[in-house]
Amino acid sequence: MSLNATPRGQRLHIALFGRRNAGKSSLINAITNQEVAIVSGIPGTTTDPVAKAMELLPLGPVMIIDTAGLDDTGELGALRVQKTLEVLNKTDLALLVVDPGQGIGDYERDVVNRAREQKVPVLGVINKIDLYPEAVNRPWQQELDVPFVAVSALTRRGINELKMAVVKAAPRDWALPTIVGDLIEPGDLVMLVIPIDKAAPRGRLILPQQQVIRDVLENDAVAVMVKERELKHALASMAVKPKLVVTDASAYLKAVADTPPDVLFTSFSILFARYKGDLPTLVAGARAVKDLKPGDKILIAEACTHHPIQDDIGRVKIPRWLRQAVGGELLFDVASGGSTLPENLREYKLIVHCGACMLNRREMLYRIMQAQEAGVPVVNYGVLMAHIHGVLKRALSPFPQALAVLEEEQVEFEDELALLQQVSRT
Numbered sequence: 001m002s003l004n005a006t007p008r009g010q011r012l013h014i015a016l017f018g019r020r021n022a023g024k025s026s027l028i029n030a031i032t033n034q035e036v037a038i039v040s041g042i043p044g045t046t047t048d049p050v051a052k053a054m055e056l057l058p059l060g061p062v063m064i065i066d067t068a069g070l071d072d073t074g075e076l077g078a079l080r081v082q083k084t085l086e087v088l089n090k091t092d093l094a095l096l097v098v099d100p101g102q103g104i105g106d107y108e109r110d111v112v113n114r115a116r117e118q119k120v121p122v123l124g125v126i127n128k129i130d131l132y133p134e135a136v137n138r139p140w141q142q143e144l145d146v147p148f149v150a151v152s153a154l155t156r157r158g159i160n161e162l163k164m165a166v167v168k169a170a171p172r173d174w175a176l177p178t179i180v181g182d183l184i185e186p187g188d189l190v191m192l193v194i195p196i197d198k199a200a201p202r203g204r205l206i207l208p209q210q211q212v213i214r215d216v217l218e219n220d221a222v223a224v225m226v227k228e229r230e231l232k233h234a235l236a237s238m239a240v241k242p243k244l245v246v247t248d249a250s251a252y253l254k255a256v257a258d259t260p261p262d263v264l265f266t267s268f269s270i271l272f273a274r275y276k277g278d279l280p281t282l283v284a285g286a287r288a289v290k291d292l293k294p295g296d297k298i299l300i301a302e303a304c305t306h307h308p309i310q311d312d313i314g315r316v317k318i319p320r321w322l323r324q325a326v327g328g329e330l331l332f333d334v335a336s337g338g339s340t341l342p343e344n345l346r347e348y349k350l351i352v353h354c355g356a357c358m359l360n361r362r363e364m365l366y367r368i369m370q371a372q373e374a375g376v377p378v379v380n381y382g383v384l385m386a387h388i389h390g391v392l393k394r395a396l397s398p399f400p401q402a403l404a405v406l407e408e409e410q411v412e413f414e415d416e417l418a419l420l421q422q423v424s425r426t
Contacts, residue, residue, distance in 0.1 A: 007207060009276070009360045011053060011063040012170060015087045016125075017111045018097035020069030023127040026153035027097055028052065028066050031163065049087050059167055063360075065091070070107040088114055089340055090363035093170050094122045096146070100135035101128070104143050112144050118366070123169040124148035125162060130155050179215040179275050183264065183398050184243050186220035191235070193228050193247035193255045207357045208268045212246060232258040244398065246271065249385040250313070256391045264398045269355045269382020276356040277364040277380070280405045281372075283396065285379035286387040288350045294328025296349040299376075301367070302336040304358045313381060318352060321388045341367050345374035353380045 016024040032054050050066040067087055068080035088094065094115050096108060115122045124144060126135050130152040140148040149165045151158030184190060194209055205213075216223040224242070226234045228251035235241070235258065244264045247255035252267065259265045273279045292298075300314045311317060319332050335342055345351070351371050356364040371378035379387075386392040396402045 007211065007357070008051075008053065008063060009356070009358055010211075011061045011360070012056075012059055013063045013065060013090050013092045013360055013362070014056075014095060014166065015049075015065040015067060015091040015093075016095045016097055017067055017070060017084065017087075019071040019099065019102060019107055022069070022097045022099040022102070023153045024097045025066055027095075027125065027127060027151070028064055030151070030153040030156050030159050031056075031064065049083060056163065056166065059170060070111060085111070085114060086340055088118055088120055089366045090360055091115075091120050092360070092362055093166065094120050095125050095166075096122055096144075097125045097127050098140070098148075099128060100126060100132035100138070104140070108144065112146060120362075121169050121171055122146045123165055126150040127153055129157065177275060178219070179212055179271050180244065180246070181215055181219040184216070184219055184221045188221040188243035189238070189240065190216045190221055190223050191231070191242040191245045192223060192225045193231050193245065193251055194225050195228050195248050195251050208272055208355060209248075211357070212268060212271065228254045231255055235260070249382045252386060252389045252391050252395070256394055266395050266398050267382045267386065269380060270386065270395055270399075272355040272357060273380045273383055274399065274402075276359060276361050278368055279383075279399060279402045281368055282353075282378065282380050282383045283392070283402045283405045285350070285371075285377035286383050286392065288377035288379070289322065289325055289384070289387060292322065292326045292330065292349055294326055294330065296326075297331045297333065297347050298322065299342070299345070299348045299351045300332055300334045301341060301351055301353040302334065303354050303356050303364075304337055314352070314354060318381065318384065321385075325388065341370050345371060345376050348376050351376055351378040352384055353378060355381055 016027060018024050032052060049068070052064045052066075054062060054064060056062045065087055067084040068077075070081060070084060072078070072080045072084075088111075094111070096111060098104060098108060112122055122144075124140060124146045126138075126140060126148055129135055129150045136150040147165065147169065149158060149162045151162050153159075180190065192209065192212065194205065213223050213225075221243075224234065228247070231245075231254070241260060241263055244266070245255065245259045247265075247267050249267045249269045256265060270279070273282045298319075300318065302314060315332075315334060319330065323330055333342075333348075341351070353364075353367065359367075368378055382395075383392065386395040393403065393406060396406070
C-alpha cells in the first residue's frame with residue numbers, strides 16, 4: 001500500500017442497489033466517468049459486488065460498490081441477492097437505483113427497510129429519464145420517504161446533480177475519528193516502536209504503522225521510529241520527552257518497561273480499536289478471559305486473508321496464551337475475510353478480532369453489534385495482548401473513557417494475570 005494511496009478502510013463506502021437492468025453499472029460508469037463496470041442488456045451481468053476507489057469532491061476518497069440485482073432468480077441468484085444485502089454491513093450511503101419502467105415494489109421497499117434498520121442513509125436515483133422523461137414528475141420521494149434524483153446514465157444528464165445530492169445525503173459523522181491527532185499538539189514528539197520481524201513485509205511498513213505516521217505528520221507533530229531494543233537509548237538521548245509512545249503489541253513488555261511513567265503510552269492495535277470500532281466495548285470484552293474454561297470455543301476473526309507465518313499472532317501466540325490462562329485445552333476456529341462474522345456466534349465464549357485495518361468503521365461496528373446480539377464478548381488483538389501481559393491499564397492511559405470501563409467493572413487486570421506476565425517473558 002503506497003503512502004499516497006488512501007486505504008480502502010478510510011473511504012466513504014457508497015453502494016448501489018436495484019433490480020437487474022436498472023442501470024446500476026451504467027450509473028457507476030457515469031459517476032466515475034470511466035468504464036469501470038461491465039454494461040450489458042442481459043439481466044444479471046453483475047454477479048458479485050464490485051468496488052471502485054475514486055475521489056468525489058468535496059467528500060474526498062470514496063469507494064463505489066456495484067451489486068447484483070435484487071430480483072435475481074434461481075439458486076445462484078438467491079446467493080447473489082444475499083451477497084448484495086450483505087454489502088449494507090459496510091455501506092455508509094446507499095443509492096437505490098430505480099427503472100421507471102419497473103417502478104417501486106417489494107424489492108425496493110425491502111432494501112430501504114433493511115438500510116433503515118442498520119441506520120444507513122438512502123438516496124433514491126431514478127435512472128433512464130432519456131427513455132422516460134415523464135418520470136421526473138412522479139412523486140417518488142413520497143412512495144419510499146427518501147430523497148430522489150432523476151438521471152440518465154446514458155446521456156449523463158443529472159449526474160452532477162446526483163453528486164451534489166450524494167454530498168448532502170452522506171452521513172455527517174461518516175469521517176473516521178483521527179488516529180492520534182486528538183492526543184497531541186503541533187510540535188509534539190511521538191515515538192513509534194516498530195519491531196522488524198518475520199511478520200513485517202520486506203521493504204515497507206504495515207498499514208497501521210503507515211497510517212499513524214501520516215496522522216502524526218498531518219497534525220504537525222514529529223514522528224520518530226525505533227525498534228524495541230533502541231527505545232531506551234533513544235529516549236535517553238532526547239532533550240525533551242515524547243508526548244506519546246506507540247508500540248507494536250508484540251513489544252508491550254519491553255516498551256512499557258522503557259517508557260517513563262509520565263509519558264502517554266499505547267499500541268497501534270489499541271489506537272485502531274478506537275479508530276475503527278468501539279474501544280470501551282473491546283476493553284470490557286477482555287474480562288471474559290477470566291471466565292473461560294477448558295473446552296470452551298473461541299473465534300479468531302481476521303478481516304483479511306493472509307498466509308500464516310510460523311509464529312502467527314492470531315493462530316499461534318494468542319491461542320497459546322489463552323490456553324495458559326485457563327490451564328487447559330481450548331477449541332479455536334478462524335474466520336478470515338468475508339463481510340460478516342459466522343452465523344453460529346452463540347457457540348463461542350469469546351471473539352478475538354484483529355485490528356481491522358482493512359475494514360471501514362461501519363463494518364467493524366457491525367461486527368461488534370453481531371457479537372453483542374449473540375451475547376458473546378468481543379476483544380481485539382491489541383487489547384487482549386495488553387490484558388495478558390498485565391499492561392492494559394498503562395496502555396489505556398490516553399483514553400479516560402476506556403479506563404473508566406476498568407473501574408466500573410472492577411477488573412484487576414494486572415493482578416489477575418501477573419503469572420501470565422511472567423510466562424510471556426519466557
